[in-house]
Amino acid sequence: MSEDDQRPPERARRLPRAVRERQILDAAVQVFSRHGYHAASMDEISDVAGVSKPMIYTYLGSKEDLFGACIRREATRLLEAIQAGVKPDLPPDMQLWHGLRSFYRFVAEYRESWTVLHRQALTVGGAFAAEITDMRARAIQLVAALVVSAGTRKGVGEQAEFSGEGLSAALVGAAESLADWALDHPDISDGVLASWLMNLVWLGFNDLIEGEVWKPSE
Amino acid sequence: MSEDDQRPPERARRLPRAVRERQILDAAVQVFSRHGYHAASMDEISDVAGVSKPMIYTYLGSKEDLFGACIRREATRLLEAIQAGVKPDLPPDMQLWHGLRSFYRFVAEYRESWTVLHRQALTVGGAFAAEITDMRARAIQLVAALVVSAGTRKGVGEQAEFSGEGLSAALVGAAESLADWALDHPDISDGVLASWLMNLVWLGFNDLIEGEVWKPSE
């Protein structure tokens, strides 16, 4: 009998570092997205990655370092996905629409990335929470710029019924919430989701610009 | 010398069970809202409550039980606060407006309750996540009922540009996100916040009902 008939379950061996790091990060994102930072154990991550625990420590450092690496990789992916879809020379509403479509496409394709960024990253507290909050704030300001540019173009300043930043915060929240909802309704396309939001938000926003205002009726 | 000149830092002693339970729950909400479920330690909670750890276990059971008690108390508070503000015989838009105002008043007054419910409860997984998701789903359906009642009144059914449930999910998300934003802007009143949202959402929604639809421009 030859010496290879007793090989254990055939685990890939002696792979280059870059490949291992990818495997580990993939596994970490998966486990973190399922259990959250604190409830995730390094043992489970190493299991899923098909790699022993010390590998993780040599390649990617402590648990916190690992989580940071995940967050940054996924955040970069998300931003790149959105930027790839946006066409800067279009009018504000079309820019927003394309951004939204890219966003929903990303969330559908990388649900675990989205879960980690949206749900889990804030629960760690400290530096990561700040990092994420920051990124979100930048997203809000980006949207606010679109909104305000569309607004001032028509001569609307800041007034009681109108705060660009506040409205943008609401809009971003609406987009996120709809993303979560869409995870349970995978048959709805990104175009439809983006359209819903545009119809909800942009029409109302247009009215506001035109000076039409909703007021409590008594 | 009398026997009371060496009293330690004057901790309230021998209080009835109901009072202790309140103290413990208050402390737990505070600590859970700061650190999240897993990172919160029973020792810290007992410290903040001014009570020893075994008290917590005799009165409120395990850590999970305690968290459940927090969630349920705060959820009840929130629902009662909203129901207290809503006037069921008004038209849909005014109902929504009053509900939103009550909601923002609650969030401003009990920020920790809101944080626990919104941020932390989902990270525990299992029964609590389900419970919260469920509550949120009920909130969405409630809003959806308002939206649809206003919609069908004008003869609009389900169509490509219009999904009552989807829009409501977006609306609830917008409301939540604006609540988070408002936590950093405490000078903005609940009435103003609610008005912003009404202007953003209700106007757009009205247009939609009237058959005006936003479409990508090419």
Add this chain to the structure above:
DNA sequence: GCGTAAGGCTACCCGCCAGTAGGTAGGTGG
């Protein structure tokens, strides 16, 4: 003034898990 029950605490146990020490196996140059 003495039993006894209920309020309350100190001091401990023990499992889980982040992090590591120290070793083996396969490849490469001489």
Add this chain to the structure above:
DNA sequence: CCACCTACCTACTGGCGGGTAGCCTTACGC
């Protein structure tokens, strides 16, 4: 075939924190 390096692993430790055993103390009935 020997020296050495790098990829990789098994097996451990140390501490943190959930949960508890057992004791003290105040109030009250008799």
